[in-house]
Amino acid sequence: MMYSLLRTTCRNFIRTVPSSNDVHCKIYKRCASSLLGAQDPVVKRNIPRNLKTGPLPTEQNTQIANYQEVLPDMLNDVGDIIKRFGTTEGSNWFIKAIEYHLEKSACNILQLTTLTYDQYIKSKNISTQNHQLAYIMGYCTEFMNISVLMLDDIMDDGAYRRGHSTWYKMHGIGLAINDAFMIEHSVYMLLKHYFGHLPFYRQILETFHETVFVAACIQSLDLIYAKNPVNTFNMETYRIMAANKVAYDHFYLPFATALYLAGFSDKTILNQSKNILREVGTFYQIKNDYLDCYGTLDTFGKIGTDIQDNKYSWLVVAAMELANEQQQQIINECYGKKDPEKIQEIKNLYSTLDLHSVYAVALEESYQKTKSQIYDIPDKTIQEILLKIATRVYCSEM
Structure with missing residues (x-):
């Protein structure tokens, strides 16, 4: 009898509640439909490979199901907006x-957003x-990262990303640039739609804008410095670039927006956390530079080109600091050249200088520095999250 009453209540709720784009209304109606055994009218989309179901613990399966639940609504919401200004083809594209980028991610x-x-x-x-809004926020941060990486691939002439062909290699530069901008601005549409009525909306929006601007500034420096001779590279400049290149979109953006969503807004602690995550981002970039040289397509997801592209890499900056005059001459003559023999000369020199050991020391020093800064945070919960x-x-391959 109780079950029958519950089904009747759910049926009345679905019938009487008007159609609405409000996220809470959508969630409640979805729950009611689920209890009735009704089929979800939203078409299921592809789910990122790590979010697909499998032999996982019950708690993790539940979280994965929640991830899957919000993505179709988000895609359909943006698709509906695009249809208003364009065509169905534009929405489908x-x-x-x-889907292509999430499937490979x-x-x-x-x-990180949902963990925080x-x-x-x-x-x-x-x-x-x-939690539903936390998952939506998480996808917004992912979408923003996708747009940044799409443009980065074009500017770096990257052929692979995460082990698969880059978008512009498949569909052309012009279309890929437009797609990247469309994805970025879809984030602002989604933020307004799902969070615009909430008191922390302005802070969240400003954090996204700051992230995009910093990414553009550092990408500009990356391209400018790639034109300079390698003997002008130095560790101080490298660390400035590295501290900001990935720290914002990979770490601070998901961290800060999740805390705003949870009601946390202590500016002092957020600024402390930002500085800590910039140090984390610095080492993340050092690891990225290391894998560009020593990783493979399977382990790194792309073919490294830093040496021939004259990139401001940690490896070459460290090598210039350790090299004697003769070795520096080799770097000056070979770095930034596309000749395979010259590329190999640089790699041989890295081995001679034992940059593997230097890298290990840099890892440990950066980790200890980061932990020391984290323990200065007065909020124990924030400490635990940052740790x-x-x-x-x-300590992982992230």
């Missing part, structure tokens, strides 16, 4: 671009929780 940024949100609200025993982030970067 946008969804195709998003580990979605680390999305997971979940740990903060659990630690603080916050009763008002909205988890740092450990994932320093």
Whole structure:
């Protein structure tokens, strides 16, 4: 009898509640439909490979199901907006671009968003929780990262990303540039749609804008310095670039927006955290530079080209600091050249200078520095979250 009453209540709710784009209304109606056994009218989209179901613990399966639940609505919402200004073809193309990049992604940024949100609200025993919005926020941070990487691939002439062909190599530069901008601005549409009515909307929007601007500034420096001779490279400049290149979109953006969503807004602690995550981002970039030289397509996801592209890489900066006059001459003559023999000369010199050991020392020093800074944070919960982030970067293949 109770079950029959529940089904009747759900049926009446679905019939009487008007159609609405409000996220809470969508969620409630979805729950009611689920209880009735009704089929979800939203077409299922492709899900990132690491979010597909499998032999996982019950708690993780539940979280994955929640990830999967919000993505179709988000894609359909943006698709509907595009249809208003263009055509169905434009909407379908946008969804195709998003699905292609998510399918190849580990979605680390999305997971960092939800990790931060979940740990903060659990630690603080916050009763008002909205995990659905946390998942949506996570996808917004992923979408933003996709747009940044799409443009980065074009500017760096990258053929592969995450082990698969880059978007512009498949569909051309002009279309890929437009797709990247469309994905970026879809984020602003989604933020307004899902979070525009909330008190922290302005802070979240400003954090996204700051992230995009910093990414553009550092990409500009990266391209400018690639035209300079290698003997002008130095570690101070490298660390300035590295501290900002990935720290914002990979770490600070998901961290800060998740905390805003959870109701946290202490500016002092957020600024402290930003500086810590810039140090984490510095080592993340050092690791990226290292893998560009020593990683493979399977392990690194792309074919490294830093040596021939004259990139401002940690490896060459460290080599210039350690090299004697004769070795520096080799670097000057061979770095930034596309000749395979000259590329190999640089790699041989890296081995001679034992940059593997130098890298290991840099890892340990950066990790200890980061932990020391984290322990200065007065909020224990924020400490724990930052330690988890740092450990994932320093002690894993993230």
